[in-house]
Amino acid sequence: MEPVDRRDFMKSVAGSAALAAFDAKPGVAQGSDSGPVFLATWTWGQSAVNRAAEVFKGGGSLLDAVEKGINVPESDPKVTTVGYGGYPNEEGIVELDAGIMDGTRHRAGCVYNLHMIKNPISVARLVLEKTRHTQMAGEGAFRLALKFGFQLEQLLTPESLQAWLKWKADPKHETFWVTTENHDTIGFVAADGKGHVVSGCSTSGLAWKVPGRVADSPIVGCGIYADDNVGAASATGDGDLMTNYCTSISIVHNMARGASPQDACVDLLQHMAKTDPRNKQAAVAVIAINNRGEIGAACMQKGFHLKYALWRNGEGKLLDAVEVY
Ligand code: GLY
Numbered sequence: 001m002e003p004v005d006r007r008d009f010m011k012s013v014a015g016s017a018a019l020a021a022f023d024a025k026p027g028v029a030q031g032s033d034s035g036p037v038f039l040a041t042w043t044w045g046q047s048a049v050n051r052a053a054e055v056f057k058g059g060g061s062l063l064d065a066v067e068k069g070i071n072v073p074e075s076d077p078k079v080t081t082v083g084y085g086g087y088p089n090e091e092g093i094v095e096l097d098a099g100i101m102d103g104t105r106h107r108a109g110c111v112y113n114l115h116m117i118k119n120p121i122s123v124a125r126l127v128l129e130k131t132r133h134t135q136m137a138g139e140g141a142f143r144l145a146l147k148f149g150f151q152l153e154q155l156l157t158p159e160s161l162q163a164w165l166k167w168k169a170d171p172k173h174e175t176f177w178v179t180t181e182n183h184d185t186i187g188f189v190a191a192d193g194k195g196h197v198v199s200g201c202s203t204s205g206l207a208w209k210v211p212g213r214v215a216d217s218p219i220v221g222c223g224i225y226a227d228d229n230v231g232a233a234s235a236t237g238d239g240d241l242m243t244n245y246c247t248s249i250s251i252v253h254n255m256a257r258g259a260s261p262q263d264a265c266v267d268l269l270q271h272m273a274k275t276d277p278r279n280k281q282a283a284v285a286v287i288a289i290n291n292r293g294e295i296g297a298a299c300m301q302k303g304f305h306l307k308y309a310l311w312r313n314g315e316g317k318l319l320d321a322v323e324v325y
Pocket of ligand 1: 184236
């Protein structure tokens with residue numbers, strides 16, 4: 001027998017343990033049901049998790065619950081960072097991005113730069129269910145939505161139009177040819193209590209963004225990631241920055257190595273700060289859930305304090321995420 005180098009042996013044991021975490025479904029006994037858990041970012045997450053719980057209780061799947069939950073802020077003109085009423089790009093055009101990922105099939109559907117359709121998460125769901133593709137952008141995503149009966153709508157509201165006109169009229173207005181901070185989103189993660197998880201995310205992106213800009217929200221591994229063997233994660237905030245850290249998959253892989261959802265969220269933000277100390281001031285926040293329904297939520301700093309909505313045991317509440325710096 002070949003002698004085994006101790007370091008190689010330890011590496012292979014560590015590697016096998018990490019891989020085993022993806023195969024094992026820790027803590028989820030066959031047939032057990034600890035009840036569904038829904039977790040979403042920001043105050044508008046509250047009506048989203050309540051709707052998701054209703055859909056799930058009414059017999060919908062976990063994917064249905066996450067999609068219909070996200071539809072609520074998407075359709076609410078008062079939420080100016082998601083769907084209808086979302087602030088437009090610098091040319092006054094609303095461009096929406098969304099993605100949804102099924103932890104059982106390990107498959108996602110995503111849309112980028114969708115115009116004139118107010119519920120991009122439902123078009124992302126179409127990409128997942130009705131095509132063999134994962135991501136569709138712009139014109140193609142728009143035509144897919146029309147083919148399946150989505151209504152063409154003006155997404156600018158009188159309020160978002162006024163906001164854009166005011167920005168445009170200001171001779172000193174800031175643009176994203178340089179950087180500003182004005183982003184958030186709805187990020188959503190859910191567990192069904194039997195080991196199945198889903199992640200979803202929808203956004204109008206940065207107000208006044210450069211046309212065509214896509215950030216983290218609709219990208220697998222960034223704004224969304226779900227794996228039934230481990231858990232799910234999502235993100236909100238400066239997606240131009242977070243895309244470079246593949247936030248959601250990093251958090252899920254950290255959970256696979258044994259971290260709790262809370263520790264995995266904090267660890268990711270600390271890693272971002274370690275690679276560049278200026279990131280301690282970044283406007284970023286993350287949420288996570290494992291396949292046992294344990295949750296985590298963290299924001300980088302108090303200037304971007306994350307309130308998040310949690311629905312569990314028949315009750316929804318608004319909570320404060322941990323500030324890491
Ligand atoms: N995280 C949303 C965005 O930056 O577009």
